[in-house]
Amino acid sequence: MKPLPLLLCILALGACSSKPPEPRAKPAAEVATPFDALKADEQRAKDVQKAVDKQAEEQRKQIEAQEQ
DSSP states (O other), X not given: OOXXXXXXXXXXXXXXXXXXXXXXXXOOOOOOOTHHHHHHHHHHHHHHHHHHHHHHHHHHHXXXXXXX
């Protein structure tokens, strides 16, 4: 019975002696700025302009095809 408490103490000390796990750092969240909304609006406007340009080009091609 005497070796059992000694063994338990050694195991407890061994378990406690390891370094604590490193804290998990959350990835740095992007800081919201007043310009984020403006950038999103600008990107949306660029996307709309691309769509309008594409439709205009298709329409121009259709008109040219009809004229020939």
